[in-house]
Amino acid sequence: MILPIAPLWAIPIRDIPNPRKLNGTWVSDVANILSAETESRLNQRISQLESRHGSELAVVTIPDTVPLPSPKAYATELFNTWGIGKRGIDNGVLLLISVKERRIEIETGRGITSQISNDQVAQIIETKIKPEFKLQKFDQGTINGVEEIASRLEQIRTPNFAFAPIYNGIGIFGVAIALGGITWTVLKINSWCQLLPSVYNLQSPLVFQIKIQQLHQVANAPMRLIAFGVGAIAISASALLWQDSATGWVLQLDRHFLALLMINAAIALISIPMWFGITYYWLAKLTKTLSTNLPHQIWKLFGTTILKNLWLLLSIQCSLLFVVAILISPSITSWIPSHLLFIAISLICAMSYQFFLIYVVNNVSVDDKIALEQYFCVTCRTPTQRLDEALFDTYLSKPEQLAVQLGNATYSLYSCDRCHPVTTRDRQHIYCHPNILKEESVCAKCHYPTVIAADLKQSRKPKKFPKQGSKNAISIRQCQNCFHEQPVYPYVPQPVSSSYYSGSSTDYSSSSSSYDSYDYGSSSSSSSDFGGGSSDGGGSGSDW
Ligand SMILES: [Zn+2]
Numbered sequence: 001m002i003l004p005i006a007p008l009w010a011i012p013i014r015d016i017p018n019p020r021k022l023n024g025t026w027v028s029d030v031a032n033i034l035s036a037e038t039e040s041r042l043n044q045r046i047s048q049l050e051s052r053h054g055s056e057l058a059v060v061t062i063p064d065t066v067p068l069p070s071p072k073a074y075a076t077e078l079f080n081t082w083g084i085g086k087r088g089i090d091n092g093v094l095l096l097i098s099v100k101e102r103r104i105e106i107e108t109g110r111g112i113t114s115q116i117s118n119d120q121v122a123q124i125i126e127t128k129i130k131p132e133f134k135l136q137k138f139d140q141g142t143i144n145g146v147e148e149i150a151s152r153l154e155q156i157r158t159p160n161f162a163f164a165p166i167y168n169g170i171g172i173f174g175v176a177i178a179l180g181g182i183t184w185t186v187l188k189i190n191s192w193c194q195l196l197p198s199v200y201n202l203q204s205p206l207v208f209q210i211k212i213q214q215l216h217q218v219a220n221a222p223m224r225l226i227a228f229g230v231g232a233i234a235i236s237a238s239a240l241l242w243q244d245s246a247t248g249w250v251l252q253l254d255r256h257f258l259a260l261l262m263i264n265a266a267i268a269l270i271s272i273p274m275w276f277g278i279t280y281y282w283l284a285k286l287t288k289t290l291s292t293n294l295p296h297q298i299w300k301l302f303g304t305t306i307l308k309n310l311w312l313l314l315s316i317q318c319s320l321l322f323v324v325a326i327l328i329s330p331s332i333t334s335w336i337p338s339h340l341l342f343i344a345i346s347l348i349c350a351m352s353y354q355f356f357l358i359y360v361v362n363n364v365s366v367d368d369k370i371a372l373e374q375y376f377c378v379t380c381r382t383p384t385q386r387l388d389e390a391l392f393d394t395y396l397s398k399p400e401q402l403a404v405q406l407g408n409a410t411y412s413l414y415s416c417d418r419c420h421p422v423t424t425r426d427r428q429h430i431y432c433h434p435n436i437l438k439e440e441s442v443c444a445k446c447h448y449p450t451v452i453a454a455d456l457k458q459s460r461k462p463k464k465f466p467k468q469g470s471k472n473a474i475s476i477r478q479c480q481n482c483f484h485e486q487p488v489y490p491y492v493p494q495p496v497s498s499s500y501y502s503g504s505s506t507d508y509s510s511s512s513s514s515y516d517s518y519d520y521g522s523s524s525s526s527s528s529d530f531g532g533g534s535s536d537g538g539g540s541g542s543d544w
Pocket residue numbers: 377378379380381382416417418419420
């Protein structure tokens with residue numbers, strides 16, 4: 001760019017025309033010392049450099065560097081004002097020529113400094129530019145300088161593509177995904193708590209039980225989404241760390257993979273409060289819905305769960321080392337793009353730690369009250385109250401009271417005092433949970449646990465028991481509620497193996513049962529096994 005008149009006064013930096021913005025070129029000849037041919041030649045060369053290699057080179061001539069304290073300060077200021085070089089790669093160079101001060105400054109970007117030392121820069125000025133400038137050959141000196149800088153830059157192996165915006169994008173994407181996952185988790189917990197009575201173990205129309213103790217049964221997918229989001233954040237964070245390292249964006253996974261694991265472990269550490277928050281919200285919401293007390297010292301529970309599973313964390317760490325060691329082996333790095341590999345390793349590491357934390361969240365034990373599978377009222381979702389045994393006479397049916405007296409069963413009665421206060425309490429609204437102590441005492445006919453062993457003499461119809469083989473019944477089992485009777489035959493050992501008894505002439509029958517049900521009411525019944533049914537007092541029995 002040639003100005004018609006070279007200004008004789010100092011020019012503020014903001015008034016130096018930016019050639020990139022002006023017409024997409026690289027040279028700003030404010031001091032007007034370069035010919036039009038030189039400018040176009042320089043622009044051509046620098047454009048070639050930029051398209052081939054990605055680095056940027058600006059050439060600026062100015063009358064003087066007043067009011068800044070030194071030409072160096074002026075160069076640095078101008079360099080950063082324009083932002084020469086790609087963001088994140090910092091691969092820019094500024095060649096500044098101040099005419100009155102007879103000063104040449106070459107300012108290099110952060111990504112270049114480690115590749116071309118300040119001594120080398122000084123050498124370029126001394127050998128390529130100064131000799132020509134001393135002879136007033138500004139065109140040739142500038143061309144020499146630009147040629148030398150460009151060829152030096154082209155030898156540096158830096159990517160010609162700015163990855164920083166992509167990694168920043170991945171980070172923002174990760175934050176969005178993680179926040180979305182957290183929101184989804186909260187929504188899932190809320191909706192689950194609203195559905196609570198309808199989804200869990202309805203024992204009767206009156207009560208339900210909580211068997212769930214792990215959050216993953218409620219919010220599995222959302223928590224995985226959070227883990228994925230944190231993984232994306234980890235990629236971005238690891239990338240940012242690489243950005244500041246001396247090698248710029250040339251990833252050296254083999255040299256830094258331990259550091260990579262450390263970064264991911266640090267991110268896992270930072271994410272612990274978030275997972276604790278989710279755990280706390282889950283327990284708080286659950287206990288509030290069920291009107292129980294929040295487990296105290298959740299932090300302690302959380303911490304001990306992590307400590308208890310340290311072995312798991314260590315094995316994750318070891319397998320990660322193994323996987324990463326394989327991934328960064330030369331045979332793999334040669335055919336997978338290093339950025340892809342970097343993303344894969346970061347994601348694998350970060351998500352492994354996140355899945356460990358999800359495991360911890362799922363294993364923080366819920367309040368004892370909930371873990372004990374208490375009965376909750378379907379109507380108001382509060383824990384029901386267990387009634388005292390003194391109330392058995394009031395609320396148990398006659399056969400149930402009989403079963404308790406015989407020692408065959410006990411009953412637990414649960415009533416919701418909120419929905420049915422003591423004054424209006426009735427059996428219809430009490431959940432009666434039977435606890436059968438002797439499984440064989442359940443009557444096949446009336447289903448109450450009211451069967452006891454009795455003497456044959458106590459039988460009401462002893463003659464009716466058929467013989468089993470040659471044996472008569474020796475005793476009976478009699479239901480004290482409906483007086484259904486079962487004969488008991490003497491124990492007959494069964495042949496252990498047919499070959500062992502082959503020489504024997506005894507006439508063991510093939511009958512396999514020593515108990516044979518004989519039913520007075522319905523003779524068609526031939527089963528000697530119980531179906532496992534239970535009764536709430538239905539059916540009837542009568543004497544004859
Ligand atoms: Zn209730």
